Amino acid sequence: MLRFVATRLSSLVLSLLVASIVIFAVIEVIPGDPAAYMLGLNAEPSAVAALRDQLGLNGSVPLRYLHWIAGLMTGDFGVSYTYRVPVATLIAARLWVSLPLALFALALSTLIAFPVGLLAAARRGRPADLAVMGTTQLGIAVPNFWFAMLLVLIFAIRLRWFPAGGFPGWDQGLWVSLKALLLPAVALALPQASILARIMRSSVLDTLGQDYIRTARAKGMTRAQAIRRHALKNALIPVLTIIGMQFSFLLAGAIIIENVFFLPGLGRLIFQAITQRDLIVVESSVMLLVFAVITVNFVVDIAYAAVDPRLRRRR
Protein backbone atom coordinates (compact mmCIF):
# COMPACT_ATOMS: atom_id res chain seq x y z
CA MET A 1 0.00 0.00 0.00
CA LEU A 2 2.80 2.39 0.92
CA ARG A 3 4.52 1.61 -2.36
CA PHE A 4 1.30 2.25 -4.23
CA VAL A 5 0.85 5.64 -2.56
CA ALA A 6 4.49 6.56 -3.26
CA THR A 7 4.17 5.69 -6.96
CA ARG A 8 0.92 7.59 -7.30
CA LEU A 9 2.35 10.55 -5.39
CA SER A 10 5.42 10.80 -7.61
CA SER A 11 3.25 10.66 -10.71
CA LEU A 12 1.02 13.36 -9.18
CA VAL A 13 4.01 15.66 -8.67
CA LEU A 14 5.31 14.91 -12.17
CA SER A 15 1.90 15.66 -13.71
CA LEU A 16 1.67 18.97 -11.86
CA LEU A 17 5.17 19.90 -12.96
CA VAL A 18 4.52 19.17 -16.63
CA ALA A 19 1.10 20.87 -16.45
CA SER A 20 2.63 24.04 -14.98
CA ILE A 21 5.29 24.15 -17.71
CA VAL A 22 2.67 23.66 -20.44
CA ILE A 23 0.40 26.38 -19.05
CA PHE A 24 3.32 28.77 -18.60
CA ALA A 25 4.50 28.10 -22.15
CA VAL A 26 1.03 28.66 -23.65
CA ILE A 27 0.68 31.95 -21.82
CA GLU A 28 4.14 32.99 -23.07
CA VAL A 29 2.94 32.55 -26.66
CA ILE A 30 -0.11 34.79 -26.23
CA PRO A 31 0.47 37.91 -28.29
CA GLY A 32 0.02 41.34 -26.76
CA ASP A 33 1.80 43.22 -24.03
CA PRO A 34 -0.22 43.40 -20.81
CA ALA A 35 1.53 46.58 -19.77
CA ALA A 36 0.62 48.32 -23.04
CA TYR A 37 -2.90 46.91 -22.71
CA MET A 38 -3.32 48.33 -19.20
CA LEU A 39 -2.06 51.79 -20.07
CA GLY A 40 -4.01 52.15 -23.30
CA LEU A 41 -2.98 53.16 -26.82
CA ASN A 42 -1.60 56.60 -26.05
CA ALA A 43 0.75 55.57 -23.26
CA GLU A 44 4.34 56.86 -23.15
CA PRO A 45 6.81 54.09 -24.06
CA SER A 46 8.76 54.91 -20.89
CA ALA A 47 5.65 54.43 -18.75
CA VAL A 48 5.00 51.07 -20.43
CA ALA A 49 8.60 50.03 -19.79
CA ALA A 50 8.35 51.07 -16.14
CA LEU A 51 5.12 49.10 -15.71
CA ARG A 52 6.63 46.05 -17.39
CA ASP A 53 9.44 46.28 -14.89
CA GLN A 54 6.99 46.61 -12.01
CA LEU A 55 4.96 43.60 -13.21
CA GLY A 56 8.14 41.55 -13.47
CA LEU A 57 7.72 41.01 -17.21
CA ASN A 58 11.34 41.81 -18.03
CA GLY A 59 13.04 38.89 -16.31
CA SER A 60 14.26 35.84 -18.19
CA VAL A 61 11.71 33.12 -18.97
CA PRO A 62 13.00 30.43 -16.55
CA LEU A 63 13.33 33.02 -13.80
CA ARG A 64 9.74 34.16 -14.25
CA TYR A 65 8.55 30.56 -14.27
CA LEU A 66 10.32 29.84 -10.98
CA HIS A 67 9.00 33.07 -9.51
CA TRP A 68 5.44 32.07 -10.50
CA ILE A 69 5.77 28.55 -9.07
CA ALA A 70 7.31 29.80 -5.83
CA GLY A 71 4.44 32.27 -5.55
CA LEU A 72 1.81 29.58 -6.14
CA MET A 73 3.31 27.43 -3.40
CA THR A 74 3.23 30.23 -0.86
CA GLY A 75 -0.29 31.31 -1.82
CA ASP A 76 0.93 34.41 -3.66
CA PHE A 77 -0.79 34.16 -7.04
CA GLY A 78 0.34 37.58 -8.21
CA VAL A 79 -1.72 40.72 -8.83
CA SER A 80 -4.33 40.97 -11.57
CA TYR A 81 -3.41 43.47 -14.30
CA THR A 82 -6.95 44.64 -14.86
CA TYR A 83 -8.59 44.36 -11.45
CA ARG A 84 -5.43 45.46 -9.57
CA VAL A 85 -6.21 43.11 -6.70
CA PRO A 86 -4.35 39.93 -5.69
CA VAL A 87 -5.33 37.02 -7.93
CA ALA A 88 -5.79 34.83 -4.86
CA THR A 89 -8.52 37.19 -3.61
CA LEU A 90 -10.22 37.18 -7.03
CA ILE A 91 -10.15 33.40 -7.30
CA ALA A 92 -11.34 32.92 -3.73
CA ALA A 93 -14.34 35.18 -4.35
CA ARG A 94 -15.23 33.32 -7.57
CA LEU A 95 -14.81 29.93 -5.93
CA TRP A 96 -17.68 30.82 -3.61
CA VAL A 97 -19.91 30.66 -6.67
CA SER A 98 -18.25 27.90 -8.72
CA LEU A 99 -17.68 25.42 -5.94
CA PRO A 100 -21.25 25.44 -4.56
CA LEU A 101 -22.57 25.31 -8.13
CA ALA A 102 -20.42 22.28 -8.96
CA LEU A 103 -21.39 20.52 -5.71
CA PHE A 104 -25.06 21.35 -6.26
CA ALA A 105 -24.95 19.97 -9.80
CA LEU A 106 -23.02 16.90 -8.68
CA ALA A 107 -25.53 16.20 -5.92
CA LEU A 108 -28.45 16.56 -8.35
CA SER A 109 -26.79 14.37 -10.96
CA THR A 110 -25.96 11.65 -8.43
CA LEU A 111 -29.40 11.74 -6.81
CA ILE A 112 -31.03 11.29 -10.21
CA ALA A 113 -28.57 8.82 -11.70
CA PHE A 114 -28.33 6.29 -8.85
CA PRO A 115 -31.97 5.23 -8.59
CA VAL A 116 -32.55 5.56 -12.33
CA GLY A 117 -29.50 3.48 -13.25
CA LEU A 118 -30.35 0.88 -10.64
CA LEU A 119 -33.94 0.68 -11.83
CA ALA A 120 -32.81 0.18 -15.42
CA ALA A 121 -30.42 -2.59 -14.39
CA ALA A 122 -33.03 -4.32 -12.26
CA ARG A 123 -35.62 -4.14 -15.06
CA ARG A 124 -33.18 -4.94 -17.87
CA GLY A 125 -34.86 -5.27 -21.25
CA ARG A 126 -38.27 -4.26 -19.88
CA PRO A 127 -40.12 -1.01 -20.71
CA ALA A 128 -38.63 0.87 -17.72
CA ASP A 129 -35.12 0.02 -18.91
CA LEU A 130 -35.89 1.06 -22.48
CA ALA A 131 -37.39 4.33 -21.26
CA VAL A 132 -34.28 5.07 -19.20
CA MET A 133 -31.93 4.19 -22.05
CA GLY A 134 -33.92 6.33 -24.49
CA THR A 135 -34.12 9.34 -22.19
CA THR A 136 -30.44 9.19 -21.25
CA GLN A 137 -29.48 8.84 -24.92
CA LEU A 138 -31.32 12.11 -25.49
CA GLY A 139 -29.82 13.68 -22.35
CA ILE A 140 -26.30 13.01 -23.60
CA ALA A 141 -27.07 14.67 -26.94
CA VAL A 142 -28.43 17.91 -25.45
CA PRO A 143 -25.83 20.70 -25.19
CA ASN A 144 -26.06 21.98 -21.62
CA PHE A 145 -26.06 25.66 -22.62
CA TRP A 146 -29.06 25.14 -24.92
CA PHE A 147 -30.87 23.24 -22.17
CA ALA A 148 -30.01 26.18 -19.90
CA MET A 149 -31.58 28.61 -22.37
CA LEU A 150 -34.76 26.53 -22.51
CA LEU A 151 -34.88 26.44 -18.70
CA VAL A 152 -34.54 30.23 -18.62
CA LEU A 153 -37.30 30.60 -21.22
CA ILE A 154 -39.71 28.37 -19.33
CA PHE A 155 -38.94 28.89 -15.64
CA ALA A 156 -37.54 32.42 -15.60
CA ILE A 157 -39.24 34.29 -18.44
CA ARG A 158 -42.63 32.55 -18.78
CA LEU A 159 -43.28 31.27 -15.25
CA ARG A 160 -41.08 33.78 -13.40
CA TRP A 161 -40.24 31.22 -10.71
CA PHE A 162 -36.50 31.79 -10.82
CA PRO A 163 -34.17 34.64 -11.80
CA ALA A 164 -32.92 34.50 -15.40
CA GLY A 165 -29.35 35.17 -14.37
CA GLY A 166 -26.93 36.89 -12.01
CA PHE A 167 -25.95 36.00 -8.51
CA PRO A 168 -27.02 38.08 -5.48
CA GLY A 169 -24.20 36.91 -3.19
CA TRP A 170 -24.38 34.65 -0.17
CA ASP A 171 -24.85 37.59 2.21
CA GLN A 172 -28.27 38.18 0.61
CA GLY A 173 -29.57 35.00 2.17
CA LEU A 174 -29.18 31.30 1.56
CA TRP A 175 -32.53 30.79 -0.16
CA VAL A 176 -32.09 33.63 -2.67
CA SER A 177 -28.61 32.38 -3.55
CA LEU A 178 -29.66 28.76 -3.93
CA LYS A 179 -32.56 29.90 -6.09
CA ALA A 180 -30.11 31.69 -8.38
CA LEU A 181 -27.97 28.56 -8.63
CA LEU A 182 -30.81 26.08 -9.17
CA LEU A 183 -31.37 26.51 -12.92
CA PRO A 184 -27.63 26.51 -13.73
CA ALA A 185 -27.17 23.44 -11.56
CA VAL A 186 -30.04 21.60 -13.29
CA ALA A 187 -28.62 22.55 -16.70
CA LEU A 188 -25.21 21.19 -15.71
CA ALA A 189 -26.60 18.11 -14.01
CA LEU A 190 -28.85 16.73 -16.75
CA PRO A 191 -26.20 15.53 -19.24
CA GLN A 192 -23.99 14.35 -16.36
CA ALA A 193 -26.88 12.42 -14.83
CA SER A 194 -27.54 10.75 -18.18
CA ILE A 195 -23.95 9.55 -18.45
CA LEU A 196 -23.83 8.49 -14.80
CA ALA A 197 -27.13 6.58 -14.98
CA ARG A 198 -25.83 4.60 -17.97
CA ILE A 199 -22.58 3.78 -16.20
CA MET A 200 -24.50 2.81 -13.06
CA ARG A 201 -26.72 0.50 -15.11
CA SER A 202 -23.92 -1.26 -16.97
CA SER A 203 -21.81 -1.50 -13.83
CA VAL A 204 -24.62 -3.19 -11.89
CA LEU A 205 -25.28 -5.51 -14.85
CA ASP A 206 -21.56 -6.41 -15.01
CA THR A 207 -21.55 -7.24 -11.33
CA LEU A 208 -24.72 -9.31 -11.63
CA GLY A 209 -22.87 -11.59 -14.04
CA GLN A 210 -20.21 -12.43 -11.43
CA ASP A 211 -19.90 -15.84 -9.80
CA TYR A 212 -20.51 -14.59 -6.28
CA ILE A 213 -23.92 -13.30 -7.34
CA ARG A 214 -24.77 -16.73 -8.76
CA THR A 215 -23.69 -18.19 -5.40
CA ALA A 216 -25.91 -15.72 -3.58
CA ARG A 217 -28.84 -16.58 -5.82
CA ALA A 218 -28.13 -20.29 -5.35
CA LYS A 219 -28.30 -19.76 -1.60
CA GLY A 220 -31.88 -18.67 -2.18
CA MET A 221 -31.57 -14.90 -2.30
CA THR A 222 -33.95 -13.08 -4.63
CA ARG A 223 -32.53 -10.94 -7.42
CA ALA A 224 -33.37 -7.78 -5.47
CA GLN A 225 -31.68 -9.10 -2.32
CA ALA A 226 -28.58 -10.07 -4.28
CA ILE A 227 -28.40 -6.59 -5.80
CA ARG A 228 -28.83 -4.89 -2.44
CA ARG A 229 -26.47 -7.13 -0.46
CA HIS A 230 -23.66 -7.88 -2.89
CA ALA A 231 -23.91 -6.25 -6.30
CA LEU A 232 -24.42 -2.63 -5.27
CA LYS A 233 -21.18 -2.18 -3.31
CA ASN A 234 -19.06 -3.72 -6.03
CA ALA A 235 -20.87 -1.86 -8.78
CA LEU A 236 -20.16 1.46 -7.09
CA ILE A 237 -16.40 1.35 -7.72
CA PRO A 238 -16.46 2.47 -11.38
CA VAL A 239 -19.40 4.76 -10.66
CA LEU A 240 -17.50 6.63 -7.94
CA THR A 241 -14.49 7.06 -10.22
CA ILE A 242 -16.75 8.71 -12.77
CA ILE A 243 -18.27 10.93 -10.07
CA GLY A 244 -14.76 12.09 -9.16
CA MET A 245 -14.08 12.94 -12.79
CA GLN A 246 -17.45 14.63 -13.15
CA PHE A 247 -16.76 16.90 -10.21
CA SER A 248 -13.66 18.30 -11.84
CA PHE A 249 -15.52 18.53 -15.15
CA LEU A 250 -18.34 20.46 -13.47
CA LEU A 251 -15.88 22.85 -11.84
CA ALA A 252 -14.18 23.64 -15.14
CA GLY A 253 -17.07 22.94 -17.49
CA ALA A 254 -19.33 25.49 -15.83
CA ILE A 255 -17.57 28.14 -17.91
CA ILE A 256 -20.27 28.06 -20.61
CA ILE A 257 -23.18 27.81 -18.19
CA GLU A 258 -21.75 30.68 -16.15
CA ASN A 259 -21.88 32.71 -19.35
CA VAL A 260 -25.53 31.82 -19.97
CA PHE A 261 -26.57 32.88 -16.46
CA PHE A 262 -24.06 35.71 -15.98
CA LEU A 263 -22.73 34.03 -12.86
CA PRO A 264 -19.54 35.53 -11.43
CA GLY A 265 -17.75 32.18 -11.18
CA LEU A 266 -14.27 30.90 -11.86
CA GLY A 267 -15.02 29.93 -15.48
CA ARG A 268 -16.30 33.40 -16.30
CA LEU A 269 -13.26 34.90 -14.59
CA ILE A 270 -10.94 32.84 -16.80
CA PHE A 271 -12.94 33.69 -19.90
CA GLN A 272 -12.93 37.43 -19.18
CA ALA A 273 -9.26 37.34 -18.21
CA ILE A 274 -8.36 35.71 -21.54
CA THR A 275 -10.17 38.38 -23.55
CA GLN A 276 -8.67 41.16 -21.40
CA ARG A 277 -5.13 39.72 -21.69
CA ASP A 278 -5.00 39.44 -17.88
CA LEU A 279 -2.46 36.68 -18.21
CA ILE A 280 -1.52 36.22 -14.56
CA VAL A 281 -5.17 35.53 -13.71
CA VAL A 282 -5.48 33.00 -16.57
CA GLU A 283 -2.23 31.31 -15.64
CA SER A 284 -2.99 30.91 -11.98
CA SER A 285 -6.65 29.96 -12.24
CA VAL A 286 -6.10 27.39 -14.98
CA MET A 287 -3.27 25.93 -12.91
CA LEU A 288 -5.58 25.83 -9.90
CA LEU A 289 -8.22 23.97 -11.93
CA VAL A 290 -5.69 21.45 -13.20
CA PHE A 291 -4.39 21.04 -9.66
CA ALA A 292 -7.93 20.38 -8.43
CA VAL A 293 -8.58 17.81 -11.18
CA ILE A 294 -5.31 15.94 -10.66
CA THR A 295 -5.67 15.98 -6.89
CA VAL A 296 -9.28 14.77 -6.90
CA ASN A 297 -8.31 11.86 -9.16
CA PHE A 298 -5.35 11.08 -6.91
CA VAL A 299 -7.48 11.06 -3.77
CA VAL A 300 -10.09 8.86 -5.46
CA ASP A 301 -7.38 6.40 -6.54
CA ILE A 302 -5.90 6.18 -3.06
CA ALA A 303 -9.31 5.84 -1.44
CA TYR A 304 -10.16 2.85 -3.64
CA ALA A 305 -6.83 1.16 -3.12
CA ALA A 306 -7.41 1.52 0.62
CA VAL A 307 -10.86 -0.06 0.34
CA ASP A 308 -10.16 -2.62 -2.38
CA PRO A 309 -6.78 -4.42 -2.29
CA ARG A 310 -7.30 -5.71 -5.85
CA LEU A 311 -6.83 -2.21 -7.23
CA ARG A 312 -3.35 -1.81 -5.74
CA ARG A 313 -1.95 -4.26 -8.24
CA ARG A 314 -3.54 -2.54 -11.24
CA ARG A 315 -1.43 0.02 -13.08
Place this chain on the structure above:
Amino acid sequence: MRVPRTLIIGAALFGMFLAAALLSYLWTPFDVTALDIAARLRPPGAVHWFGTDHFGRDIFSMIMVGARTSIAVAIVAVAIGIGIGTPLGLAAAARHGGLLDEIVMRGNDLVFAFPSLVIAILITAVFGPSALNAIIAIGIFNIPVFARIARSGAVSLWTLDYILAARVAGKGRLRISIEHILPNIANLLIVQGTIQFSLGILAEAALSYVGLGAQPPTPSWGRMLADSQTMISFAPHMALFPGLAIVLAVLGLNLMGDGLRDLLDPHLRRWRQ
Protein backbone atom coordinates in the same frame (compact mmCIF):
# COMPACT_ATOMS: atom_id res chain seq x y z
CA MET B 1 -25.63 -10.50 -40.26
CA ARG B 2 -28.54 -8.47 -38.95
CA VAL B 3 -28.05 -4.70 -39.03
CA PRO B 4 -28.95 -3.18 -35.63
CA ARG B 5 -31.93 -0.87 -35.62
CA THR B 6 -29.97 1.83 -33.76
CA LEU B 7 -27.52 1.94 -36.66
CA ILE B 8 -30.31 2.44 -39.20
CA ILE B 9 -32.05 5.18 -37.19
CA GLY B 10 -28.77 6.88 -36.35
CA ALA B 11 -27.49 6.76 -39.92
CA ALA B 12 -30.82 8.15 -41.19
CA LEU B 13 -30.72 11.03 -38.67
CA PHE B 14 -27.12 11.92 -39.33
CA GLY B 15 -27.48 11.30 -43.06
CA MET B 16 -30.19 13.97 -43.12
CA PHE B 17 -27.72 16.57 -41.82
CA LEU B 18 -24.95 15.34 -44.10
CA ALA B 19 -27.30 15.64 -47.08
CA ALA B 20 -28.40 19.12 -45.96
CA ALA B 21 -24.77 20.18 -45.62
CA LEU B 22 -23.88 18.90 -49.08
CA LEU B 23 -27.05 20.32 -50.65
CA SER B 24 -26.28 23.73 -49.15
CA TYR B 25 -23.31 24.06 -51.52
CA LEU B 26 -25.76 23.94 -54.45
CA TRP B 27 -28.98 25.31 -53.09
CA THR B 28 -30.55 26.81 -49.96
CA PRO B 29 -34.12 28.20 -49.80
CA PHE B 30 -32.67 31.67 -49.15
CA ASP B 31 -29.26 33.30 -49.36
CA VAL B 32 -27.78 33.16 -45.84
CA THR B 33 -25.74 36.32 -46.35
CA ALA B 34 -28.67 38.43 -47.59
CA LEU B 35 -30.07 40.67 -44.88
CA ASP B 36 -33.76 41.52 -45.07
CA ILE B 37 -34.57 43.78 -42.14
CA ALA B 38 -38.22 44.10 -43.21
CA ALA B 39 -38.68 40.36 -42.72
CA ARG B 40 -36.83 40.08 -39.40
CA LEU B 41 -37.91 37.88 -36.48
CA ARG B 42 -40.68 36.19 -38.49
CA PRO B 43 -42.09 33.12 -36.74
CA PRO B 44 -42.00 29.81 -38.60
CA GLY B 45 -44.36 29.80 -41.58
CA ALA B 46 -44.90 28.78 -45.19
CA VAL B 47 -42.23 31.09 -46.66
CA HIS B 48 -39.61 30.82 -43.92
CA TRP B 49 -40.08 27.28 -42.59
CA PHE B 50 -38.11 27.88 -39.39
CA GLY B 51 -38.71 31.65 -39.31
CA THR B 52 -36.11 34.40 -39.63
CA ASP B 53 -33.50 35.88 -37.29
CA HIS B 54 -32.93 39.47 -36.14
CA PHE B 55 -31.39 40.36 -39.52
CA GLY B 56 -34.19 38.72 -41.49
CA ARG B 57 -32.00 35.76 -42.51
CA ASP B 58 -33.77 32.46 -43.15
CA ILE B 59 -33.07 30.12 -40.21
CA PHE B 60 -33.69 26.94 -42.21
CA SER B 61 -31.03 27.97 -44.73
CA MET B 62 -28.64 28.96 -41.93
CA ILE B 63 -29.05 25.56 -40.29
CA MET B 64 -28.23 23.88 -43.62
CA VAL B 65 -25.05 25.89 -44.01
CA GLY B 66 -24.30 25.56 -40.28
CA ALA B 67 -24.34 21.78 -40.68
CA ARG B 68 -21.39 22.23 -43.03
CA THR B 69 -19.35 24.01 -40.33
CA SER B 70 -20.22 21.53 -37.60
CA ILE B 71 -19.49 18.45 -39.68
CA ALA B 72 -16.28 19.85 -41.17
CA VAL B 73 -14.87 20.88 -37.79
CA ALA B 74 -15.75 17.59 -36.12
CA ILE B 75 -14.53 15.41 -39.00
CA VAL B 76 -11.11 17.07 -39.20
CA ALA B 77 -10.79 16.98 -35.39
CA VAL B 78 -11.45 13.22 -35.48
CA ALA B 79 -8.94 12.83 -38.32
CA ILE B 80 -6.31 14.61 -36.21
CA GLY B 81 -7.06 12.29 -33.30
CA ILE B 82 -6.90 9.11 -35.40
CA GLY B 83 -3.97 10.27 -37.50
CA ILE B 84 -1.72 11.11 -34.55
CA GLY B 85 -3.22 9.06 -31.73
CA THR B 86 -3.34 5.68 -33.49
CA PRO B 87 0.37 5.53 -34.46
CA LEU B 88 1.28 6.63 -30.93
CA GLY B 89 -0.89 3.91 -29.41
CA LEU B 90 0.43 1.26 -31.81
CA ALA B 91 4.02 2.24 -31.12
CA ALA B 92 3.42 2.18 -27.37
CA ALA B 93 1.88 -1.30 -27.57
CA ALA B 94 4.66 -2.63 -29.82
CA ARG B 95 7.10 -1.98 -26.98
CA HIS B 96 4.69 -2.64 -24.14
CA GLY B 97 6.18 -1.45 -20.86
CA GLY B 98 8.97 0.41 -22.64
CA LEU B 99 9.95 4.03 -22.34
CA LEU B 100 7.71 5.20 -25.19
CA ASP B 101 4.78 3.30 -23.69
CA GLU B 102 5.36 5.04 -20.37
CA ILE B 103 5.63 8.47 -21.99
CA VAL B 104 2.49 7.96 -24.08
CA MET B 105 0.46 6.77 -21.10
CA ARG B 106 1.67 9.52 -18.76
CA GLY B 107 1.08 12.09 -21.47
CA ASN B 108 -2.43 10.75 -21.87
CA ASP B 109 -3.17 10.97 -18.17
CA LEU B 110 -1.94 14.52 -18.25
CA VAL B 111 -4.11 15.61 -21.16
CA PHE B 112 -7.13 14.00 -19.52
CA ALA B 113 -6.42 16.00 -16.36
CA PHE B 114 -6.62 19.30 -18.21
CA PRO B 115 -10.04 20.95 -18.23
CA SER B 116 -10.46 20.50 -21.99
CA LEU B 117 -12.92 23.30 -22.56
CA VAL B 118 -10.75 25.82 -20.71
CA ILE B 119 -7.71 24.77 -22.72
CA ALA B 120 -9.72 24.93 -25.96
CA ILE B 121 -10.79 28.45 -25.04
CA LEU B 122 -7.17 29.28 -24.23
CA ILE B 123 -5.96 27.94 -27.58
CA THR B 124 -8.58 29.79 -29.59
CA ALA B 125 -7.85 32.94 -27.58
CA VAL B 126 -4.11 32.64 -28.21
CA PHE B 127 -4.31 32.03 -31.93
CA GLY B 128 -7.45 34.04 -32.60
CA PRO B 129 -11.01 32.74 -32.91
CA SER B 130 -11.61 30.83 -36.16
CA ALA B 131 -13.01 27.53 -37.34
CA LEU B 132 -9.48 26.27 -37.97
CA ASN B 133 -8.32 26.97 -34.43
CA ALA B 134 -11.48 25.38 -33.06
CA ILE B 135 -10.55 22.27 -35.06
CA ILE B 136 -7.05 22.24 -33.58
CA ALA B 137 -8.32 22.80 -30.04
CA ILE B 138 -10.83 19.94 -30.32
CA GLY B 139 -8.44 17.72 -32.29
CA ILE B 140 -5.68 17.88 -29.66
CA PHE B 141 -7.98 16.32 -27.10
CA ASN B 142 -8.90 13.54 -29.53
CA ILE B 143 -5.27 12.41 -29.75
CA PRO B 144 -5.03 10.76 -26.29
CA VAL B 145 -8.46 9.18 -26.74
CA PHE B 146 -7.38 7.29 -29.86
CA ALA B 147 -3.89 6.62 -28.51
CA ARG B 148 -5.45 4.92 -25.50
CA ILE B 149 -7.94 2.90 -27.56
CA ALA B 150 -5.30 1.82 -30.08
CA ARG B 151 -2.85 0.90 -27.33
CA SER B 152 -5.26 -1.16 -25.24
CA GLY B 153 -6.59 -2.95 -28.32
CA ALA B 154 -3.09 -3.62 -29.63
CA VAL B 155 -1.65 -4.78 -26.29
CA SER B 156 -4.17 -7.61 -26.07
CA LEU B 157 -3.55 -8.61 -29.71
CA TRP B 158 0.23 -8.79 -29.22
CA THR B 159 -0.18 -11.79 -26.91
CA LEU B 160 -2.03 -13.85 -29.53
CA ASP B 161 -0.57 -16.81 -31.40
CA TYR B 162 -0.90 -15.42 -34.90
CA ILE B 163 1.23 -12.43 -33.94
CA LEU B 164 3.81 -14.80 -32.49
CA ALA B 165 3.71 -16.71 -35.78
CA ALA B 166 4.31 -13.48 -37.69
CA ARG B 167 7.29 -12.69 -35.45
CA VAL B 168 8.70 -16.16 -35.91
CA ALA B 169 8.32 -15.63 -39.64
CA GLY B 170 10.67 -12.70 -39.23
CA LYS B 171 8.34 -9.73 -39.53
CA GLY B 172 9.40 -6.59 -37.66
CA ARG B 173 7.30 -4.82 -35.03
CA LEU B 174 6.44 -2.01 -37.44
CA ARG B 175 5.23 -4.37 -40.15
CA ILE B 176 3.23 -6.45 -37.68
CA SER B 177 1.63 -3.31 -36.28
CA ILE B 178 0.57 -2.15 -39.71
CA GLU B 179 -0.33 -5.46 -41.33
CA HIS B 180 -1.82 -7.43 -38.45
CA ILE B 181 -2.65 -5.16 -35.53
CA LEU B 182 -4.14 -2.15 -37.30
CA PRO B 183 -6.79 -4.05 -39.33
CA ASN B 184 -7.90 -5.79 -36.15
CA ILE B 185 -8.34 -2.63 -34.10
CA ALA B 186 -10.03 -0.76 -36.96
CA ASN B 187 -13.46 -1.63 -35.54
CA LEU B 188 -12.61 -0.09 -32.19
CA LEU B 189 -11.33 3.04 -33.91
CA ILE B 190 -14.42 3.38 -36.09
CA VAL B 191 -16.78 3.11 -33.11
CA GLN B 192 -14.73 5.57 -31.07
CA GLY B 193 -14.49 7.83 -34.10
CA THR B 194 -18.27 8.10 -34.25
CA ILE B 195 -18.43 9.01 -30.57
CA GLN B 196 -15.65 11.61 -30.87
CA PHE B 197 -17.43 12.97 -33.95
CA SER B 198 -20.55 13.66 -31.89
CA LEU B 199 -18.49 15.14 -29.05
CA GLY B 200 -16.75 17.31 -31.64
CA ILE B 201 -20.08 18.70 -32.81
CA LEU B 202 -21.02 19.53 -29.21
CA ALA B 203 -17.61 21.13 -28.58
CA GLU B 204 -17.77 23.19 -31.77
CA ALA B 205 -21.23 24.41 -30.78
CA ALA B 206 -19.96 25.38 -27.32
CA LEU B 207 -16.92 27.20 -28.71
CA SER B 208 -18.87 29.13 -31.31
CA TYR B 209 -21.51 29.88 -28.67
CA VAL B 210 -18.89 31.83 -26.70
CA GLY B 211 -17.68 33.45 -29.92
CA LEU B 212 -14.53 31.39 -30.42
CA GLY B 213 -15.62 29.18 -33.34
CA ALA B 214 -16.37 30.03 -36.94
CA GLN B 215 -16.60 33.79 -37.42
CA PRO B 216 -19.38 35.77 -39.13
CA PRO B 217 -20.72 35.67 -41.75
CA THR B 218 -20.21 31.86 -41.74
CA PRO B 219 -23.32 30.51 -40.00
CA SER B 220 -22.74 28.05 -37.17
CA TRP B 221 -25.26 26.44 -34.85
CA GLY B 222 -23.49 27.60 -31.70
CA ARG B 223 -23.41 31.22 -32.74
CA MET B 224 -27.03 31.13 -33.88
CA LEU B 225 -27.84 30.12 -30.30
CA ALA B 226 -25.67 32.92 -28.90
CA ASP B 227 -27.47 35.43 -31.14
CA SER B 228 -30.85 34.11 -30.05
CA GLN B 229 -30.14 34.49 -26.36
CA THR B 230 -31.11 38.13 -25.94
CA MET B 231 -34.22 37.59 -28.08
CA ILE B 232 -35.41 34.39 -26.50
CA SER B 233 -38.38 35.99 -24.75
CA PHE B 234 -40.03 37.24 -27.96
CA ALA B 235 -38.44 35.04 -30.65
CA PRO B 236 -37.99 31.60 -29.08
CA HIS B 237 -37.91 29.96 -32.53
CA MET B 238 -34.44 31.43 -33.00
CA ALA B 239 -33.18 29.33 -30.11
CA LEU B 240 -35.33 26.28 -30.74
CA PHE B 241 -34.25 25.16 -34.22
CA PRO B 242 -30.44 25.41 -34.04
CA GLY B 243 -30.59 23.61 -30.67
CA LEU B 244 -32.75 20.85 -32.13
CA ALA B 245 -30.31 20.53 -35.01
CA ILE B 246 -27.42 19.95 -32.57
CA VAL B 247 -29.43 17.44 -30.52
CA LEU B 248 -30.57 15.43 -33.54
CA ALA B 249 -27.15 15.37 -35.22
CA VAL B 250 -25.44 14.28 -31.99
CA LEU B 251 -28.17 11.77 -31.21
CA GLY B 252 -27.85 10.33 -34.72
CA LEU B 253 -24.10 9.90 -34.36
CA ASN B 254 -24.39 8.35 -30.89
CA LEU B 255 -26.99 5.85 -32.12
CA MET B 256 -24.75 5.08 -35.07
CA GLY B 257 -21.87 4.46 -32.68
CA ASP B 258 -23.96 2.09 -30.57
CA GLY B 259 -25.20 0.28 -33.66
CA LEU B 260 -21.71 -0.02 -35.16
CA ARG B 261 -20.39 -1.44 -31.90
CA ASP B 262 -23.10 -4.08 -31.91
CA LEU B 263 -22.44 -4.86 -35.54
CA LEU B 264 -18.65 -4.92 -35.43
CA ASP B 265 -17.93 -6.38 -32.00
CA PRO B 266 -18.97 -10.04 -31.90
CA HIS B 267 -17.85 -10.38 -28.28
CA LEU B 268 -20.23 -7.70 -27.14
CA ARG B 269 -23.05 -9.06 -29.27
CA ARG B 270 -22.81 -12.40 -27.56
CA TRP B 271 -22.70 -10.70 -24.17
CA ARG B 272 -25.85 -8.74 -24.93
CA GLN B 273 -27.91 -11.80 -25.75
